[in-house]
Amino acid sequence: xxxxxxxxxxxxxxxxxxxxxxxxxxxxxxxxxxxxxxxxxxxxxxxxxxxxxxxxxxxxxxxxxxxxxxxxxxxxxxxxxxxxxxxxxxxxxxxxxxxxxxxxxxxxxxxxxxxxxxxxxxxxxxxxxxxxxxxxxxxxxxxxxxxxxxxxxxxxxxxxxxxxxxxxxxxxxxxxxxxxxxxxxxxxxxxxxxxxxxxxxxxxxxxxxxxxxxxxxxxxxxxxxxxxxxxxxxxxxxxxxxxxxxxxxxxxxxxxxxxxxxxxxxxxxxxxxxxxxxxxxxxxxxxxxxxxxxxxxxxxxxxxxxx
Amino acid sequence: xxxxxxxxxxxxxxxxxxxxxxxxxxxxxxxxxxxxxxxxxxxxxxxxxxxxxxxxxxxxxxxxxxxxxxxxxxxxxxxxxxxxxxxxxxxxxxxxxxxxxxxxxxxxxxxxxxxxxxxxxxxxxxxxxxxxxxxxxxxxxxxxxxxxxxxxxxxxxxxxxxxxxxxxxxxxxxxxxxxxxxxxxxxxxxxxxxxxxxxxxxxxxxxxxxxxxxxxxxxxxxxxxxxxxxxxxxxxxxxxxxxxxxxxxxxxxxxxxxxxxxxxxxxxxxxxxxxxx
Numbered sequence: 017x018x019x020x021x022x023x024x025x026x027x028x029x030x031x032x033x034x035x036x037x038x039x040x041x042x043x044x045x046x047x048x049x050x051x052x053x054x055x056x057x058x059x060x061x062x063x064x065x066x067x068x069x070x071x072x073x074x075x076x077x078x079x080x081x082x083x084x085x086x087x088x089x090x091x092x093x094x095x096x097x098x099x100x101x102x103x104x105x106x107x108x109x110x111x112x113x114x115x116x117x118x119x120x121x122x123x124x125x126x127x128x129x130x131x132x133x134x135x136x137x138x139x140x141x142x143x144x145x146x147x148x149x150x151x152x153x154x155x156x157x158x159x160x161x162x163x164x165x166x167x168x169x170x171x172x173x174x175x176x177x178x179x180x181x182x183x184x185x186x187x188x189x190x191x192x193x194x195x196x197x198x199x200x201x202x203x204x205x206x207x208x209x210x211x212x213x214x215x216x217x218x219x220x221x222x223x224x225x226x227x228x229x230x231x232x233x234x235x236x237x238x239x240x241x242x243x244x245x246x247x248x249x250x251x252x253x254x255x256x257x258x259x260x261x262x263x264x265x266x267x268x269x270x271x272x273x274x275x276x277x278x279x280x281x282x283x284x285x286x287x288x289x290x291x292x293x294x295x296x297x298x299x300x301x302x303x304x305x306x307x308x309x310x311x312x313x314x315x316x317x318x319x320x321x322x323x
Numbered sequence: 324x325x326x327x328x329x330x331x332x333x334x335x336x337x338x339x340x341x342x343x344x345x346x347x348x349x350x351x352x353x354x355x356x357x358x359x360x361x362x363x364x365x366x367x368x369x370x371x372x373x374x375x376x377x378x379x380x381x382x383x384x385x386x387x388x389x390x391x392x393x394x395x396x397x398x399x400x401x402x403x404x405x406x407x408x409x410x411x412x413x414x415x416x417x418x419x420x421x422x423x424x425x426x427x428x429x430x431x432x433x434x435x436x437x438x439x440x441x442x443x444x445x446x447x448x449x450x451x452x453x454x455x456x457x458x459x460x461x462x463x464x465x466x467x468x469x470x471x472x473x474x475x476x477x478x479x480x481x482x483x484x485x486x487x488x489x490x491x492x493x494x495x496x497x498x499x500x501x502x503x504x505x506x507x508x509x510x511x512x513x514x515x516x517x518x519x520x521x522x523x524x525x526x527x528x529x530x531x532x533x534x535x536x537x538x539x540x541x542x543x544x545x546x547x548x549x550x551x552x553x554x555x556x557x558x559x560x561x562x563x564x565x566x567x568x569x570x571x572x573x574x575x576x577x578x579x580x581x582x583x584x585x586x587x588x589x590x591x592x593x594x595x596x597x598x599x600x
Contacts, residue, residue: 064427082440159332165556165573170335254420256535305418
């Protein structure tokens with residue numbers, strides 16, 4: 017049951033039932049070739065996960081033997097424990113848990129705000145069509161493709177002027193700005209697929225901008241909100257560049273701390289701890305992916321510059 | 324509200340463009356030096372190397388992702404058992420951050436510990452696979468890691484395209500006796516253009532943004548062998564405090580993106596409209 021929802025892909029999946037009726041003999045050289053290819057590919061994709069998992073439960077003595085593919089002889093959870101609360105992220109040695117909470121503090125408000133703004137923008141652009149809506153839209157499209165570097169320095173200066181540089185509100189604002197084009201596009205396309213008559217009827221009944229939005233559009237937006245939330249949680253959780261620049265040393269997200277753990281350790285490298293930390297950092301997006309498979313795929317398909 | 328956001332994009336772009344025409348070092352200055360920063364930029368060996376790296380990386384990364392993604396989609400589309408599980412396996416790396424991806428592959432490719440050592444332990448004493456520490460091959464290791472991460476995305480996009488193709492087409496080609504691989508290459512592939520162009524745009528944006536994976540895997544090394552523009556800009560902005568030069572570099576990057584993505588996007592919307600009509 018769970019696998020089913022993790023797998024069904026994309027809206028068009030329903031047509032696969034038609035295809036399934038095409039009968040064929042099952043064991044032919046061709047089919048063997050197909051499976052050989054797919055299994056090899058699956059191995060290539062699974063190897064890193066396997067390596068991470070087994071290494072993260074090995075004592076260092078076993079890692080020194082130099083066989084990353086071997087199963088652990090004496091599995092231990094100590095590296096996980098270490099990664100969570102003792103590994104050194106630069107000068108401090110309190111593990112990655114601080115980064116975890118920083119990431120939560122950054123991700124939750126950023127996701128909520130960017131979805132809220134994206135929904136209002138998309139709603140305004142598709143139903144109210146303010147003057148210059150097309151211009152706005154074009155700029156948003158450009159915004160979606162701008163390399164972040166173009167905006168980095170001006171944003172640093174602007175946030176510094178507002179006294180928000182190196183703070184949680186600062187990094188949240190930056191995430192909202194960077195997420196706005198995608199979110200607006202997503203909601204605009206969704207609202208464009210709703211019948212215009214619905215909106216007109218609400219107008220005749222005397223609904224205003226906000227009333228129509230909250231009482232009519234928002235309740236109908238649940239599917240697209242789920243998609244938007246998945247996109248934004250993975251994007252923002254996995255972000256490295258913006259967190260590095262804007263979060264400030266007290267609020268570094270998990271990805272930045274992870275990189276610090278691995279690239280600044282002196283002495284012998286604690287590969288088991290490093291891999292446990294990597295897994296811990298990937299846990300949230302991976303869990304999201306495994307539990308929301310179908311929506312995740314729809315999210316990337318929709319986020320993929322539709323329209 | 325929208326206006327604020329637009330201000331953020333347009334104003335920052337204009338601001339960066341303006342700074343790129345000044346002699347700014349740590350703080351922006353109001354003077355005007357014309358295209359001086361651009362001249363210096365294109366005399367900077369490190370920038371030229373990073374552009375060259377980006378071109379090589381981009382071509383390899385996009386080509387490999389498309390080929391591998393297409394093959395995976397086509398093979399998965401043959402009514403195989405365990406389709407759902409395979410799809411899950413091929414796509415999960417995309418949920419991970421580039422940092423995590425970079426770190427994992429850095430370990431696997433580490434000559435003293437990873438694949439090379441494993442092969443040597445098995446008795447192949449001369450086996451060498453040390454691309455990640457060699458200047459002329461390090462770039463390929465970044466290609467491997469990022470293709471691992473992104474090709475599942477291409478698979479998902481193309482698979483949804485494949486599922487949208489009419490069953491009649493397959494019947495017709497079977498009656499005509501056209502070999503299946505020919506149908507895929509000559510008929511199906513062109514029909515998939517909207518999905519392919521979506522994938523192309525996404526992959527291209529990933530190429531330009533390439534930064535996290537390089538930092539996590541090689542830190543631009545050995546030496547400057549895996550330097551890329553995004554990292555060059557970051558170094559000059561925050562490490563070397565040369566804002567003018569970094570701004571010029573980011574404007575060059577912006578123009579490159581627009582020059583490539585705009586026509587692609589236009590072609591794609593045309594194709595989408597035609598397929599709807």
